[in-house]
Structure formats: structure tokens, C-alpha cells
Amino acid sequence: MQTVFLVLLLIAAVVAANAVYARFNLVPVAFLQIGAGLLLSLIPLYQNFELEPEIFLFVIISVLMFNDGQNTSIRKLSRNFGTTLSLAVVLAMVTILIVGGTTHLLIPQFSLALALALGAIITPTDAVAVSSITTKVAVPGRVMDTLENESLFNDASGIVAFNLAIASLITGQFSVWHGIGNFFYVFVGGILVGLFLGYVIVAGRIMLINMRVDTPSVIVPYTLLTPFVVYFLAEGIGVSGILAVVATGLIHGIQSERLRLTTSRLQIVMTTTWSIVASILNGIVFVLLGVSLPSVISHLQQRDTGSVAVLIGLGILLYVLMTFVRFLWLRFDLARIRAWNNHEKTRNAFVVALSGVHGTITLAMAFSLPLTLNGAAFPYRNDIIFVAAVVILTSLLVPTIWLPLTLPKQVEKVTEAELATAKSEMVADAITRLQNSHSDNPTTSQVTMILEGQRALDGRPKRSQLTELFDQTYTIEQQTIDQMVAQGKVSDELAERYMQVASNTRLHNQRTFWQRFGLFFKFMVIGKWSRNQRARARRKELHQYKPRAGQTREQLTARKMEMWTQLRTVEQQPYAAVRQFLTSHTTPDNQQAIGIVRRAYDERHRRLSGNRDSQKDQNEMLIEAFQLEYNFIQSQIGTKKYSAELGNQLYEQISTDQLVYLQSVNAD
Structure with missing residues (x-):
């Protein structure tokens, strides 16, 4: 139960950070989520909070990678396949070796296998993080396509290399040829398994659609379970589960047209569900970084007061080194992005280098480091997590500052x-x-x-504008009913009953909790004691529909039907007065609020009148x-x-x- 509560708090922190970002988007959402995690770290329950490492790969990374795969444009991927392969596989491997060798050279306490594991962790880039910091600048389309395609496969490259490094660290043995052979087996095998399972799963989903078993309650869980099933089966035969879910996601993308042959409702539900799931999972990882940072820093300071400063310097140095390697790789055409001249080539190389933002996958791999090694605590686990955090924060800050100075401001195609x-x-x-x-x-x-x-x-x-309109329409109804009572058209009892309906309309459409509570208190408490005893008894009788003395159930039903018939008749004149008021007071400044109020009264009128015979005509x-x-x-x-x-x-x-x-x- 405690674990469930802690996870729910993580989700709540993500939601809170996203809500703040929706109103104040000057700061990338990742920083807000880390800040939310820092606040959670103040709660005693989170001071020793740790998730099992396998959870990150199985529950978080597999789902995110599948979603990235199914949203990838196959046409763009095939058109830039050579560039993608060069960046996502060759450059990734070169970067891991350079970062690992540099780390081992600077900090000999890090074994070569551990240093290579660190390189595998901080090499993958994150297209989602790039998008969050480039919303206000115009990134060239070819550059953005390259970054998205790269992030799809260098994640997998990093994870495969990470698993090999951890296996070498655990066994204490590493053979270059065996490592290369194992890498290709895991890499290629994962893709082949994913392609096969992808076709099988897509065929099953199309069969359900053809059988008209395509309701959201079936198809949405079916699709959500897909990455888990694929990852589990791929890992079970010793190939990369991550590459398998990527390949399965790509098959879903290829077959997207056939999968869309279903209801619009299902398509909207499916798209919305995946958007929410991906957003929550991405956010949880950054929140966990905020939750874990205080504990990690505390452990590092207990071991050596200078450890934090050294690791900060190492993280910044590794980021600069990776950025420089990326720039050279593109500038000297080891990966090609089409450009008209050398100036544009240099600019594209610079933008791609700076846009090598590290995010969810880097954090998730750092957290997936084993807690123990050969029965003892995993050495330097906190160090690696901290260095990964420094690299992530640096990679977010630098492009946030420099890209707006390099690229033109984003111009909306449609304002x-x-x-x-x-x-x-x-x-x-x-x-x-x-x-x-x-x-x-x-x-x-x-x-x-x-x-x-x-x-x-x-x-x-505006909230105040909407509230004022509902107050005005309620006043118009009150005045109209008072006139009808004065003219003898409506009895006091029926007028009171109608005004209760009118008050409920205003109450249910108020925009804030306190406004709703205030109206409720005014009508149900103050109004109740201000009326005379006889009126209170009549209202209670109308509310509860209790039979009077000697009255049968049939007579009670007839009395209720008579009352509603009378209310329908009474409602015509106040409703017409409200419509006339709304029409005469519509301006360009209040038409949104007028529309909401009009819809509320039209819906009440339709329900109160009980006229459903025209429903077919209305639909047509x-x-x-x-x-x-x-x-x-x-x-x-x-x-x-x-x-x-x-x-x-x-x-x-x-x-x-x-x-x-x-x-x-x-x-x-």
C-alpha cells in the first residue's frame, strides 16, 4: 500500500509541474518536474525511496520507446537512413568509447567497464527534451527529423552497450570479439524479433477491427500491453527487448492507415491515452531525479567532501566532449544533412551538436544500475547517477540559452x-x-x-465575466417569475419550485468551488430559514415527493407529473426572456461566455420540456x-x-x- 501511495504522489508531482508549465512556459518542463521532485524529497517517506532497477527498463523505457516507434515517419526514416545509422549506431559507439576512456583516464577508480557503462548511459539523446526547449525557435526541418530519428535508435544502442558493460562488470571478463559478436546478436536479433512480433500483433488488432470488436475497452488495453509482451519475449530469448519494442512500434507506424479503419472515437481515445501515458512516464523520471538528488549528494559528501565538485566538473567536461565530437562528426560529413553551402552545413552541425539533449533514457538507465554487485553495494552507483544528472541539466541549459541566439524565432503558420x-x-x-x-x-x-x-x-x-452573466440571467428569471406571480399566472408554490430549478442552473455552472459553495449556502441555509413554515413544508414535500396523508402511490405519481407539466409551462416565459437578454447583450468581447450560458439554458430547456421527438431531426x-x-x-x-x-x-x-x-x- 505504501508503494502505491508513493507512486501516486509521483504522478501528482508530474501533473502539478505540467500544470505550472501550461501557464508559465518560460522554463523547460523538465526543470519544473525536477523541482517538484526536490519538494517531494522533503517528505520522510521518500528519503530512502528506491524502485527496482528492472522496473525502469520494463515499465518505463519499453513503453516510451514503443510510443516513439509508432509515431516515427517511416518515409522520413527511410530517406535519411544512412544519416540515422551513422549517428545512432556508429557515432553512439564512438562516443561511448571516448567518454569511457576519458573517464577511466581521469578517475582510475572507475574500472574500464564501469566507465564504459557511464558512457553508454550519457550518450543517448532525447527528442522529447529537444522539443521542449525549441518551441520558440525555428529549427530547420531536416535537422529536427535527424534528431528524432537519431534518438529512436541511439537509445537502443546505448542500452545494448550498457547491458554489455554491466555484464562485463559482473563477470569481470570482457573479450573484444565476443563483445562485438554479442552486440550484433543482441542488436540485430532484437530488431528481427520485434518485426516478427509487430506483424503478429498488428494482424491480431486488424482481425479484431474486422470482427467489429474495436471498442476502446478492448483495443486500448491491447495496445498498451504490446510493449510489455514484446519486451518480455525478446529478453527471454536473449536479444534486446528495447530494440524489439522499437521495431514493433515502427510496424504499427507502417500499418497506421489500416489500423485507422475504425471509429473516430477510438482514434481520439487512443491518441489521447498514449499522449497522457508518455507524458506521465517522462515526467516521473525527472521527478525521481529531483527526489533522488538530495540523497545522492548526501552519500557523496559523507564519503568525501570534494566528491561533488569533482563529479560536477567531470559531468560538464563529458558534455563538452560529446558536443564537440557530434559537431566534428557532422561538419566533416561522417553523417550528412543536406545543406546548400558550407555556412549552412556548419550551422546545421552546430545546431545538432547543441541539440544533443539528454533526458529520460539517460536517467532511466542510471537508475537501472544494480543495487548490489556480488552481494555488496554496487560501487560508485551514486557517482554515476550524479554525473548523469549533471550532464542532463547541462544539456538542457546550454541549448536553452544558445539556440535562441543562433536560430530565428519560431513563426506560427496559423495564428x-x-x-x-x-x-x-x-x-x-x-x-x-x-x-x-x-x-x-x-x-x-x-x-x-x-x-x-x-x-x-x-x-x-474570463471567470468573472461568466459568473456575472449567470447572475444576470438568474435575476431575469426571478423578475419574470415575480411578474407572473403578480399577474396571477403562477402560484407561490410553483414559483418557488421553479426558482429552485433556476438556482440549481446557476449553482451548477459557477466556475469556482467557493462560488458554488456560497450559492449553495445562501439558497439552502439562509433561504431555508428566511421562509415561513408553510413554504418550508411545501418545498420539503416537493423535494422528497412523500405521499400526503391518505394519498396512494398512483396519486403521488400523478401529482409529480402534474407538477412537471406546470413547470414546463412556466419555464417558457423566463427562458424566452433569458434568450432575448443574451442575444441583445452579445459583443465580440463576451461571445465565448455568452455561448456557454446559452448552451446551459438551451440544454435545461430541452430536458425540462421533455421534447425528444425532434432528436432525429436535430441529428440529421x-x-x-x-x-x-x-x-x-x-x-x-x-x-x-x-x-x-x-x-x-x-x-x-x-x-x-x-x-x-x-x-x-x-x-x-
Whole structure:
């Protein structure tokens, strides 16, 4: 139970760091996650917290590598295969040897096998970490493709070399030819096993789709379990489980078109699920770094007060050395990135060298070092973890500072203002055409409101603005009901019952907990004691629907039906007054908030009226409206008014809106 609690806290720390980054993205999210881990380290439960090393490879790395594989563009990978192979395998091996030899030379206490293990740990790059620090600069497309492809395979190269170094450290024996042969067996064998299992698993998933067993509850767990199964089977026969899951992920990417022959709902659920899982797992590793750093530093200081300074210097030196080797490798065309001239070649080499950011895989391998070796504590385990942390932090800081000075600022192809304007024009055109062709159909007004909400819900209205609107509409309902009571159209009892419904509408749509609590307290506590005894008794009776003395169940049911029929009649006039108010007070500044309020009242009106006969007409008209929006975008792209990028974003939003609206309506 304690382990579950600790893991949940790690996830909570990741969520908190991601939430902060969503509002303040000046600092890379990895630093925020490390900071969250440092805060967790203050909790006594985490002072001696350690996960089993195998968990990192099996649970974290295998899942991340599979996800990277299935999201890799096979076309780009095949086009740059030579460059990818040179960087991810040859350069990775050269870097491991240089880093290992340098470390062993500078710190003889590190055996050659241990130094090579350190080299294998800090060599892999992380495309996700690169993306987090390059969001505001324009990285050349060919350079970014190279970095993504490299990170996919140099992770595997590093892990294979790491396993060989650890095996040599444990056995105390190492043969060059045996090591090379074993490397190729593990490397190539992992790829072949992954390709075979990938085809088998994809065939199974396609069979489920053809059998129409493609619900999210089946396909999503099926896909999530894939990397675990592949890793377990590959490791069981002695080949690289990581390369196997990468190869299986690539097969999923190749077969992506066939795998998409399923419902839109499943596609959205699948994409969202993998995005969340990858984000959480990446974040957990950085949070764990923050959690572990204080303990690692404490152990190092207990052994030697100068150890921390020496290891910091070693980490910075190794980072500079790896960066310099990467630059030379590309500048002298040992790995080619197409460039127009020498200046562009030098710039690309410099950007790729600086973008050799180290992240999740480096940390995960450092944490996967054995806790013991031959029955004793693993030597220099804390040292290696600390050096890896220094390399990671340095590799994040340096490009964060230098890349903006080297590359131009990122220019958005489609701005938020352009997207909002285009969406407004699209919705307006669909509404106009719908009203012209269905002017006599009462369902048209309901569909129009939904489409208006589609436009208005784009953006984030101010909380205070939304609250004020709900307060104003509630006041309008109160005034309308008071007038109806004064005119003798509504009894006091029915008016009170209706205002309770109106209050619930405002209560459920308030944006903050304290606003909800305040309204609840005002209506249920203060209001309860301010009314007379007779009104309280009537309200309680209406709330609980208890039979009166001598009243049968049938009579109680008839009384409830009569009350709801009366409420439906009463609701017409306040609802019309609210709609008129919202229409007359709509401005460009408040249309998002107006749309939310209008949707809330329309939904309440539809449910309260009990009119579900028009549901089929509404569905059909919604489908027609969405098709009109598609046609509008096509015409705008055809006349060059909208760019292809803008059109694609609008298409994506329409698809999502169509799925959400139709599913929410059908759910009723």
C-alpha cells in the first residue's frame, strides 16, 4: 500500500509541474518536474525511496520507446537512413568509447567497464527534451527529423552497450570479439524479433477491427500491453527487448492507415491515452531525479567532501566532449544533412551538436544500475547517477540559452487570431445556409444555437465575466417569475419550485468551488430559514415527493407529473426572456461566455420540456451543418483565401466537434 501511495504522489508531482508549465512556459518542463521532485524529497517517506532497477527498463523505457516507434515517419526514416545509422549506431559507439576512456583516464577508480557503462548511459539523446526547449525557435526541418530519428535508435544502442558493460562488470571478463559478436546478436536479433512480433500483433488488432470488436475497452488495453509482451519475449530469448519494442512500434507506424479503419472515437481515445501515458512516464523520471538528488549528494559528501565538485566538473567536461565530437562528426560529413553551402552545413552541425539533449533514457538507465554487485553495494552507483544528472541539466541549459541566439524565432503558420476569424466565418456561413434551407423547421433554432456554441466556445472566457452573466440571467428569471406571480399566472408554490430549478442552473455552472459553495449556502441555509413554515413544508414535500396523508402511490405519481407539466409551462416565459437578454447583450468581447450560458439554458430547456421527438431531426441537421462547414473550407482553400495549414486545423476541429456533439446528443 505504501508503494502505491508513493507512486501516486509521483504522478501528482508530474501533473502539478505540467500544470505550472501550461501557464508559465518560460522554463523547460523538465526543470519544473525536477523541482517538484526536490519538494517531494522533503517528505520522510521518500528519503530512502528506491524502485527496482528492472522496473525502469520494463515499465518505463519499453513503453516510451514503443510510443516513439509508432509515431516515427517511416518515409522520413527511410530517406535519411544512412544519416540515422551513422549517428545512432556508429557515432553512439564512438562516443561511448571516448567518454569511457576519458573517464577511466581521469578517475582510475572507475574500472574500464564501469566507465564504459557511464558512457553508454550519457550518450543517448532525447527528442522529447529537444522539443521542449525549441518551441520558440525555428529549427530547420531536416535537422529536427535527424534528431528524432537519431534518438529512436541511439537509445537502443546505448542500452545494448550498457547491458554489455554491466555484464562485463559482473563477470569481470570482457573479450573484444565476443563483445562485438554479442552486440550484433543482441542488436540485430532484437530488431528481427520485434518485426516478427509487430506483424503478429498488428494482424491480431486488424482481425479484431474486422470482427467489429474495436471498442476502446478492448483495443486500448491491447495496445498498451504490446510493449510489455514484446519486451518480455525478446529478453527471454536473449536479444534486446528495447530494440524489439522499437521495431514493433515502427510496424504499427507502417500499418497506421489500416489500423485507422475504425471509429473516430477510438482514434481520439487512443491518441489521447498514449499522449497522457508518455507524458506521465517522462515526467516521473525527472521527478525521481529531483527526489533522488538530495540523497545522492548526501552519500557523496559523507564519503568525501570534494566528491561533488569533482563529479560536477567531470559531468560538464563529458558534455563538452560529446558536443564537440557530434559537431566534428557532422561538419566533416561522417553523417550528412543536406545543406546548400558550407555556412549552412556548419550551422546545421552546430545546431545538432547543441541539440544533443539528454533526458529520460539517460536517467532511466542510471537508475537501472544494480543495487548490489556480488552481494555488496554496487560501487560508485551514486557517482554515476550524479554525473548523469549533471550532464542532463547541462544539456538542457546550454541549448536553452544558445539556440535562441543562433536560430530565428519560431513563426506560427496559423495564428490564434486567424484561426478564430476563420472559424467564425465558417460557422456563420453554415448557419446562414441552414436557415435559408430550413426556415420553417423549429429544430433549426436548436441547431443554430449549437453551432453558435461551436464558435463561441473557442477560447477561454474570463471567470468573472461568466459568473456575472449567470447572475444576470438568474435575476431575469426571478423578475419574470415575480411578474407572473403578480399577474396571477403562477402560484407561490410553483414559483418557488421553479426558482429552485433556476438556482440549481446557476449553482451548477459557477466556475469556482467557493462560488458554488456560497450559492449553495445562501439558497439552502439562509433561504431555508428566511421562509415561513408553510413554504418550508411545501418545498420539503416537493423535494422528497412523500405521499400526503391518505394519498396512494398512483396519486403521488400523478401529482409529480402534474407538477412537471406546470413547470414546463412556466419555464417558457423566463427562458424566452433569458434568450432575448443574451442575444441583445452579445459583443465580440463576451461571445465565448455568452455561448456557454446559452448552451446551459438551451440544454435545461430541452430536458425540462421533455421534447425528444425532434432528436432525429436535430441529428440529421447537425450532420448537414458540419458538411456545410467542410464545403466552406474546401471552397476557401480552392480560392486561396485559406492556407492548407489553416484548412487542416479547421478540419481537425470540425471532426472533434462533430464527434463530441453527436455523441453527447445520442447519449441522452
